Amino acid sequence: MTGQPAPTVSGIGLVPNGRYSIPDRDLALGVIREAVAEAGIDLSAIDGLYMPSPRPWTPQGFFSTYLHRLLGLETRRSIEVATGGTSGGHAFHAAVENVRSGAVEAALVLALERHSLIETTGPYFDYVATLFDREFETPIGLTIPGVYAQSLRRYLFEYGIEREDVAEIVVKNRRNARANPNALFDEAVTRREVLSSRPIADPIRLYECPAPCDGAAAVVITDGPSDGAAEPPVSVAGIGAHHAASHLLMSHRNEPTELPAIAESASRAVADAGVGVDAIDVFEPYTPFPHIEAIFAEELGLVGRGEGVDACLDGTTAPDGAHPISPSGGCLGRGHPPMVTPLLNHVEAVKQLRGTASTQVDGAEYAMTTAEHGHVNGVTATVFTTEAPA
Amino acid sequence: MTSYTEPFWSALEEGRFLIHGCDGCEEAFFPPSPICPHCHSTDVRWEEASGEGRIHTYTRQHTTAADFEDGIVVGVVELAEGPRLLAGIDARYEALSIDDPVDLEVRRYDQAFDRGRLADSPFYVATVRSE
Numbered sequence A: 001m002t003g004q005p006a007p008t009v010s011g012i013g014l015v016p017n018g019r020y021s022i023p024d025r026d027l028a029l030g031v032i033r034e035a036v037a038e039a040g041i042d043l044s045a046i047d048g049l050y051m052p053s054p055r056p057w058t059p060q061g062f063f064s065t066y067l068h069r070l071l072g073l074e075t076r077r078s079i080e081v082a083t084g085g086t087s088g089g090h091a092f093h094a095a096v097e098n099v100r101s102g103a104v105e106a107a108l109v110l111a112l113e114r115h116s117l118i119e120t121t122g123p124y125f126d127y128v129a130t131l132f133d134r135e136f137e138t139p140i141g142l143t144i145p146g147v148y149a150q151s152l153r154r155y156l157f158e159y160g161i162e163r164e165d166v167a168e169i170v171v172k173n174r175r176n177a178r179a180n181p182n183a184l185f186d187e188a189v190t191r192r193e194v195l196s197s198r199p200i201a202d203p204i205r206l207y208e209c210p211a212p213c214d215g216a217a218a219v220v221i222t223d224g225p226s227d228g229a230a231e232p233p234v235s236v237a238g239i240g241a242h243h244a245a246s247h248l249l250m251s252h253r254n255e256p257t258e259l260p261a262i263a264e265s266a267s268r269a270v271a272d273a274g275v276g277v278d279a280i281d282v283f284e285p286y287t288p289f290p291h292i293e294a295i296f297a298e299e300l301g302l303v304g305r306g307e308g309v310d311a312c313l314d315g316t317t318a319p320d321g322a323h324p325i326s327p328s329g330g331c332l333g334r335g336h337p338p339m340v341t342p343l344l345n346h347v348e349a350v351k352q353l354r355g356t357a358s359t360q361v362d363g364a365e366y367a368m369t370t371a372e373h374g375h376v377n378g379v380t381a382t383v384f385t386t387e388a389p390a
Numbered sequence B: 001m002t003s004y005t006e007p008f009w010s011a012l013e014e015g016r017f018l019i020h021g022c023d024g025c026e027e028a029f030f031p032p033s034p035i036c037p038h039c040h041s042t043d044v045r046w047e048e049a050s051g052e053g054r055i056h057t058y059t060r061q062h063t064t065a066a067d068f069e070d071g072i073v074v075g076v077v078e079l080a081e082g083p084r085l086l087a088g089i090d091a092r093y094e095a096l097s098i099d100d101p102v103d104l105e106v107r108r109y110d111q112a113f114d115r116g117r118l119a120d121s122p123f124y125v126a127t128v129r130s131e
């Protein structure tokens, strides 16, 4: 073997999205045991631990250090990341880079979300208010759906898109989630049901918002295929990240309907993998609102500007279409534990490449995932493949 | 030391809305900062804006944090001088459209949120101007 070690996903573990009353500890230990067992390695082989910092309201603090004692684990790298929705993406990338450099041989990436412990319109919205400019914006009282509602309105205006058509992206993702045993939702919805659900921030309706929930997932990355692994290896072929000069809805350069961090991070990830976007067979992005999935397709160049909703209407982004997006159901169909969603996207990409996805894209050889934070201000993109590294 | 933005709040009390201009690139920007976000020059100065602008986009939030009234109308205002900012909009949601002309008006701050050192300072909202 020559060159850098090839980061390989050897094991995955997760709990279905939902509501859990057991301690954070038990959620973490469950998914760790599952991922390590699937990788066919001893826990003592893990020499790197990477995770999103648990949210401020999570009962157990200092989590990664707490785990080292509990598991009797000694590592050479231990990193908690706190960049909102990209935390899991950056944690995963740090693990990949450490395995590539040889700093770590077997990395454990872990994520936890305890959304059920916080009341959405109470302390959670208070927390969200602090994400805005404290002096000039927090006093206005904005919410995250309020931000995305404003980019949706502008998107409809700029491209003359029928508002009702946007609901079709929710219909697709809820349909895709039906077969996914780990999804929060197992029932499809109609366009009419989406459009008559409760208004949250005009014009966004309840079914167009990602449903917050609890979750946990773990991924083991080894420096090449693990001999004892229970499943075929999946390589991490490329990683890329970008943060635009923007904060939530505000940018000095871009329209609210432009999300340059998607295009930049994705082009870096495919270049790192040595392929083009046209090589990607399936996408599992972090796109929490339907128009963001549409703009995702546009930023990747899968369709032209303003054509992202049409790409759903004409089946382009369906599981059997030219560019399948979120065959797992994505944030809108699976439910959305924000700290865990990046790893759930990775898990779904890995399943696609193993050929074991709940809604399988035939013959998938390359899969791309993303994570984002704020109003897609920062993005991480990751390319996975069945191909053994050269 | 006083906050860099103190002149903004003092001027607002007198009914004037201050932004920043940059001598490095001639761009105007908001919020005020000693470093130009366009060219990174520190050759920046306070400038008085007309307070006139247009609605770039907007929403009505049906649910909000406990410190804020439900149903608040908020949006992005593009000032005549160029910069965009988020603001509450004192208007009926149904009556609004993108590109409506607005004025920034100084108002007593009336939400429960604790603004800390600025607790007694006025704030601003956008009101629709009839053309």
Ligand SMILES: [Zn+2]
Pocket: B022, B023, B024, B025, B026, B027, B036, B037, B038, B039, B040, B041
């Ligand atoms: Zn400048």
